[in-house]
Amino acid sequence: MSKINFFKKRINKISFFYPKFKFINDLIINNIKPLKFAKKNDLTFYDSKKYQELSSKTKASYCLTTKQLAPDLPKSTETIIVKNVLYELAIVLSKIYIDAEIDYPDLSLNKPRKSGFKKVSFGNNVLIGKKVKIGKNSFIGSNSIIESNVVIGKGCVIGSGVIIKNSIIGDDVVIQDNCKIGQKGFGFIPTKGKNIKLPHIGRVEIKDRVEIASGCTIDRGSIDDTVIGKNTYLDNQVHIAHNVQIGSNCMIAGQVGFAGSSKIGDNVSIGGQAGISGHLKIGNNVKIGGGSGVIRDVKDHSIVMGYPAVSLKDFIKKIKN
Amino acid sequence: MSKINFFKKRINKISFFYPKFKFINDLIINNIKPLKFAKKNDLTFYDSKKYQELSSKTKASYCLTTKQLAPDLPKSTETIIVKNVLYELAIVLSKIYIDAEIDYPDLSLNKPRKSGFKKVSFGNNVLIGKKVKIGKNSFIGSNSIIESNVVIGKGCVIGSGVIIKNSIIGDDVVIQDNCKIGQKGFGFIPTKGKNIKLPHIGRVEIKDRVEIASGCTIDRGSIDDTVIGKNTYLDNQVHIAHNVQIGSNCMIAGQVGFAGSSKIGDNVSIGGQAGISGHLKIGNNVKIGGGSGVIRDVKDHSIVMGYPAVSLKDFIKKIKN
Amino acid sequence: MSKINFFKKRINKISFFYPKFKFINDLIINNIKPLKFAKKNDLTFYDSKKYQELSSKTKASYCLTTKQLAPDLPKSTETIIVKNVLYELAIVLSKIYIDAEIDYPDLSLNKPRKSGFKKVSFGNNVLIGKKVKIGKNSFIGSNSIIESNVVIGKGCVIGSGVIIKNSIIGDDVVIQDNCKIGQKGFGFIPTKGKNIKLPHIGRVEIKDRVEIASGCTIDRGSIDDTVIGKNTYLDNQVHIAHNVQIGSNCMIAGQVGFAGSSKIGDNVSIGGQAGISGHLKIGNNVKIGGGSGVIRDVKDHSIVMGYPAVSLKDFIKKIKN
Numbered sequence: 027m028s029k030i031n032f033f034k035k036r037i038n039k040i041s042f043f044y045p046k047f048k049f050i051n052d053l054i055i056n057n058i059k060p061l062k063f064a065k066k067n068d069l070t071f072y073d074s075k076k077y078q079e080l081s082s083k084t085k086a087s088y089c090l091t092t093k094q095l096a097p098d099l100p101k102s103t104e105t106i107i108v109k110n111v112l113y114e115l116a117i118v119l120s121k122i123y124i125d126a127e128i129d130y131p132d133l134s135l136n137k138p139r140k141s142g143f144k145k146v147s148f149g150n151n152v153l154i155g156k157k158v159k160i161g162k163n164s165f166i167g168s169n170s171i172i173e174s175n176v177v178i179g180k181g182c183v184i185g186s187g188v189i190i191k192n193s194i195i196g197d198d199v200v201i202q203d204n205c206k207i208g209q210k211g212f213g214f215i216p217t218k219g220k221n222i223k224l225p226h227i228g229r230v231e232i233k234d235r236v237e238i239a240s241g242c243t244i245d246r247g248s249i250d251d252t253v254i255g256k257n258t259y260l261d262n263q264v265h266i267a268h269n270v271q272i273g274s275n276c277m278i279a280g281q282v283g284f285a286g287s288s289k290i291g292d293n294v295s296i297g298g299q300a301g302i303s304g305h306l307k308i309g310n311n312v313k314i315g316g317g318s319g320v321i322r323d324v325k326d327h328s329i330v331m332g333y334p335a336v337s338l339k340d341f342i343k344k345i346k347n
Numbered sequence: 348m349s350k351i352n353f354f355k356k357r358i359n360k361i362s363f364f365y366p367k368f369k370f371i372n373d374l375i376i377n378n379i380k381p382l383k384f385a386k387k388n389d390l391t392f393y394d395s396k397k398y399q400e401l402s403s404k405t406k407a408s409y410c411l412t413t414k415q416l417a418p419d420l421p422k423s424t425e426t427i428i429v430k431n432v433l434y435e436l437a438i439v440l441s442k443i444y445i446d447a448e449i450d451y452p453d454l455s456l457n458k459p460r461k462s463g464f465k466k467v468s469f470g471n472n473v474l475i476g477k478k479v480k481i482g483k484n485s486f487i488g489s490n491s492i493i494e495s496n497v498v499i500g501k502g503c504v505i506g507s508g509v510i511i512k513n514s515i516i517g518d519d520v521v522i523q524d525n526c527k528i529g530q531k532g533f534g535f536i537p538t539k540g541k542n543i544k545l546p547h548i549g550r551v552e553i554k555d556r557v558e559i560a561s562g563c564t565i566d567r568g569s570i571d572d573t574v575i576g577k578n579t580y581l582d583n584q585v586h587i588a589h590n591v592q593i594g595s596n597c598m599i600a601g602q603v604g605f606a607g608s609s610k611i612g613d614n615v616s617i618g619g620q621a622g623i624s625g626h627l628k629i630g631n632n633v634k635i636g637g638g639s640g641v642i643r644d645v646k647d648h649s650i651v652m653g654y655p656a657v658s659l660k661d662f663i664k665k666i667k668n
Numbered sequence: 669m670s671k672i673n674f675f676k677k678r679i680n681k682i683s684f685f686y687p688k689f690k691f692i693n694d695l696i697i698n699n700i701k702p703l704k705f706a707k708k709n710d711l712t713f714y715d716s717k718k719y720q721e722l723s724s725k726t727k728a729s730y731c732l733t734t735k736q737l738a739p740d741l742p743k744s745t746e747t748i749i750v751k752n753v754l755y756e757l758a759i760v761l762s763k764i765y766i767d768a769e770i771d772y773p774d775l776s777l778n779k780p781r782k783s784g785f786k787k788v789s790f791g792n793n794v795l796i797g798k799k800v801k802i803g804k805n806s807f808i809g810s811n812s813i814i815e816s817n818v819v820i821g822k823g824c825v826i827g828s829g830v831i832i833k834n835s836i837i838g839d840d841v842v843i844q845d846n847c848k849i850g851q852k853g854f855g856f857i858p859t860k861g862k863n864i865k866l867p868h869i870g871r872v873e874i875k876d877r878v879e880i881a882s883g884c885t886i887d888r889g890s891i892d893d894t895v896i897g898k899n900t901y902l903d904n905q906v907h908i909a910h911n912v913q914i915g916s917n918c919m920i921a922g923q924v925g926f927a928g929s930s931k932i933g934d935n936v937s938i939g940g941q942a943g944i945s946g947h948l949k950i951g952n953n954v955k956i957g958g959g960s961g962v963i964r965d966v967k968d969h970s971i972v973m974g975y976p977a978v979s980l981k982d983f984i985k986k987i988k989n
Contacts, residue, residue, distance in 0.1 A: 128825050128842055129825065129827055129842075129844055129845070130807055130825055131789075131791045131807055131808070131809030131810060131825075131826075131827060131828055132791070132809075132810075133789060133791060133807075135791060135792050135810055136792075147452075147454060149452045149453070149454060149456060149474075150456050150457075150474050151472065151474075151793060151811075153791075153792050153793075153810055153811075165451055165452055165454075166452070167452030167453075168452060168453075168456055168474055168492055169472075169474075169490060169492065169508075169811060169829075171810055171811065171828050171829070183449050183450065183451055183452070184452075185450055185452060185510075185530070186452055186492050186510050187490075187492070187508060187510055187525075187829060187846075189827075189828050189829055189845045189846065200449055200450075202450055202527075202530050202531070203450070203510045203527045203530055204508075204510065204525065204527050204829075204846065206844075206845045206846050206882040206883055206904075209827070209844050209845055209881070209882050210844070210881075211881075212881055212901070212903040212904070212921065212922065214879075214901060216917070216919060218899070218916075218917050218935075219877075219898070219899055219916075219917070220877055220899055221877075221879075221899055221901060221917075223879070235540075235541055235542075237535075237542075237544070239530070239531075239532075239533055239564075239566075240527040240530050240564045240566075241527055241562065241564050241883065243881075243882045243883050243904040243905055243922075245881075245882075245904065256540070257539070257540055257541055257542055259533070259535060259542060261533040261586075261588075262527075262533070262564040262566065262586050262588075263564055263584065263586050263604075263905065265903075265904050265905050265922045265923050265940075267903075267904075267922060274539075274540075275537070275539050275540070275542075277537060279533065279606065280533065280564075280586045280588060280604050280606070281586050281602070281604045281622075281923070283905075283922050283923045283940050283941050285921065285922070285940050285958070293539075298586075298604050298606050298622055298624075299604050299620070299622040299640070299941070301923075301940055301941045301958060301959050303940075303958060316606070316622060316624060316640065316642075317622050317640035317654055319941075319958065319959035321958075332654075333654060333959055333974075333975060334987060345655060468773075468775060470773045470774070470775060470777060470795075471777050471778075471795050472793065472795075486772055486773055486775075487773070488773030488774075489773060489774075489777055489795055489813055490793075490795075490811060490813065504770050504771065504772055504773070505773075506771055506773060506831075506851070507773055507813050507831050508811075508813070508829060508831055508846075521770055521771075523771055523848075523851050523852070524771070524831045524848045524851055525829075525831065525846065525848050556861075556862055556863075558856075558863075558865070560851070560852075560853075560854055560885075560887075561848040561851050561885045561887075562848055562883065562885050577861070578860070578861055578862055578863055580854070580856060580863060582854040582907075582909075583848075583854070583885040583887065583907050583909075584885055584905065584907050584925075595860075595861075596858070596860050596861070596863075598858060600854065600927070601854065601885075601907045601909060601925050601927070602907050602923070602925045602943075614860075619907075619925050619927050619943055619945075620925050620941070620943040620961070637927070637943060637945060637961065637963075638943050638961035638975055653975075654975060666976060
């Protein structure tokens with residue numbers, strides 16, 4: 027599954043994209059990947075000391091970074107020194123990947139051909155893109171749209187009015203009515219008059235036995251993937267931003283929102299309307315009270331509550347004052 | 348209306364479902380009902396001292412409960428003593444009711460037959476299940492789906508892209524675009540690796556002259572019904588969980604969320620983004636400020652605000668400190 | 669653009685609508701407009717001292733108001749003295765404008781005629797009303813509905829399952845899947861048993877280069893318009909109530925909610941799940957933290973956070989106590 031790419035690439039050497047830079051090795055660029063997953067022939071980016079450890083271990087051939095951060099990178103990685111890493115990332119992404127900066131609607135949709143989907147039950151007016159795979163004993167409800175290249179496992183129940191794109195979905199997954207999964211996230215370089223849209227080349231990966239209730243939105247990753255772990259259940263109207271990674275066996279109540287790139291452990295339960303800020307690490311077996319606003323990392327086995335969220339003990343002390 | 352059942356049942360005697368238990372009377376089980384509504388030949392459940400008073404008055408023939416709680420039940424009710432009441436409830440529900448644990452899409456949908464719906468105006472691509480009833484002078488917008496057995500009164504205006512199932516809707520009700528009404532709620536027995544889904548056999552009942560704005564989600568009841576009282580108005584993106592019962596003449600502003608099984612009185616107004624925890628009782632003529640998190644019962648005529656919500660007086664004192 | 673009216677009017681003299689009042693000049697009523705935009709032959713309304721300055725400058729021929737407020741109006745404006753201004757406004761609106769108090773679905777929808785939309789790309793099952801205009805190089809995704817008289821500029825990308833009505837949309841606008849734009853807002857005169865619905869005759873105006881992510885709801889104005897300024901970006905599940913006016917270059921994160929009639933300046937950034945109360949003025953270059961509840965006006969260049977929102981400095985002081 028890890029090799030499925032939803033966006034077409036323009037293959038070229040690094041010198042084609044950066045003609046003014048000099049490179050020791052002028053290699054073909056295969057992909058743009060995060061520090062952790064980049065391999066030889068990949069371009070990565072490093073824009074914050076927060077990722078220093080990952081930066082020192084990257085296998086990328088090339089890395090967009092600043093003068094200050096460049097020394098953290100291994101010698102095997104050639105650096106492309108820029109002032110604004112995310113700006114340059116947006117520019118090179120749009121040069122390499124085609125149509126990833128705007129969700130152009132899939133114009134290749136058609137009614138599902140019965141021969142192509144054995145033992146799959148379809149409602150009325152279902153629309154399916156090219157090269158979609160759906161496992162046996164799955165159901166797709168009426169008016170749902172499955173865009174090209176999406177993979178859905180067996181025994182899945184997809185409701186009505188659901189829109190899925192750029193996603194890989196496991197077995198026995200339930201997605202209730204009207205969920206929107208795999209669309210572009212909220213990423214851009216703010217520029218007065220005309221923001222620069224950050225192309226989103228990541229995907230949504232939903233593991234086995236996940237259940238997602240009505241009206242949720244799950245954005246695909248920008249460079250990395252957005253991931254929902256096995257047997258995790260989401261209630262109605264949950265919003266999951268790009269690159270969020272949620273572990274297994276989690277329970278996420280209604281109207282919870284996750285900002286981008288946070289990592290949530292296993293067995294985490296989150297009460298209704300809670301919000302999780304971006305780039306946080308929430309440990310395993312954490313409980314987060316309803317309505318909380320989590321703005322710091324949370325350790326394993328913690329119970330937190332409040333806005334901003336603190337330990338349950340401190341929260342109770344606070345409200346008694 | 349109270350007799351409409353949306354789920355098929357397997358009719359059998361209690362000894363069929365519990366062969367290892369001994370019963371004084373081995374009756375046919377008609378329904379699984381909450382303590383309050385269960386009658387002779389019904390199975391009920393009792394899992395918390397909170398419902399002691401209701402338990403003592405139940406008319407159910409059989410009750411799932413624990414050893415500790417069993418003595419509260421009347422002698423006319425035979426007890427089925429178990430360790431985990433909700434777990435056993437989920438198991439027996441799935442034995443008696445068919446397809447209530449997952450929202451399988453209705454595969455019997457069709458274009459509305461003009462002969463079947465006199466004086467009803469339909470937009471384009473409307474899909475209607477079997478045995479749907481719609482009153483005269485009602486409108487159903489384009490791309491909306493009304494699943495089998497749903498009842499809609501007269502003079503209703505249902506917008507576009509609306510999905511309604513397992514629901515009974517009164518007269519002169521307005522439901523704006525893209526609402527999702529009657530889907531399964533967020534109920535399951537958490538089990539690592541594979542949660543046990545709680546079948547939802549309740550319904551949504553929407554009374555006369557209710558107005559529901561765009562993008563709301565209203566889950567059907569699990570055992571009981573979810574109810575919206577007469578002339579109550581909901582703004583956009585409101586989330587109402589299973590078994591919530593809202594009175595008449597209420598005003599619920601945008602993005603408010605209700606957790607399961609709370610009861611809201613009449614003439615209640617709730618400001619935007621407020622959250623109401625589960626199993627609460629909110630009185631009549633209550634005002635709840637926007638953004639509040641209500642975690643305790645609220646008495647008649649109260650004004651509450653804050654997170655957690657306190658009386659307006661206490662809230663103002665608190666924010667002045 | 670300013671002359672597009674989405675609702676049919678019954679043209680008549682003021683004495684026709686108010687036969688019991690005596691008028692110096694008995695003019696034809698062209699429109700009902702807010703104090704600021706009303707001209708000769710328009711009827712306006714004035715119900716709160718908050719709008720005293722606007723009231724003194726209105727060009728309206730007639731104004732619904734109370735005895736107390738009437739002296740603020742210029743002599744050129746004849747007053748119609750009533751007890752409940754909003755109630756009387758609802759009544760006269762429903763007399764002048766047809767079908768503006770309920771969103772009756774557009775029953776004139778059809779597949780787009782290719783001859784009518786040159787260089788526009790349509791997905792499957794798109795439904796278009798009468799007199800819709802769409803600029804060249806725009807895309808409309810599958811299952812989307814564009815109701816009659818809507819104007820969409822060139823280079824726009826409208827996703828799938830989007831519903832647009834009563835709206836005027838600029839160039840290069842992106843609207844992601846399942847947004848609901850232009851529906852009636854949450855406005856009514858509460859009356860036990862049967863609320864009086866406030867007809868909504870305003871529109872939604874979305875300026876050039878705006879981006880709106882999935883599942884947002886943007887209500888049209890009641891009397892005034894709802895406006896989103898140039899290059900403003902909205903994340904998923906944002907709720908914008910009637911008459912809200914948002915400036916240019918703003919960034920609104922996921923699940924933010926705006927109550928009615930607030931004005932937001934330029935270059936404002938708002939964190940996820942924040943709520944903005946009604947009738948507020950938020951200045952330019954303001955930053956509002958995620959989860960905040962803003963209940964007072966905010967001056968230019970401020971950073972505010974908390975519930976209720978205070979300056980960042982005060983917020984940090986507060987949480988340290």
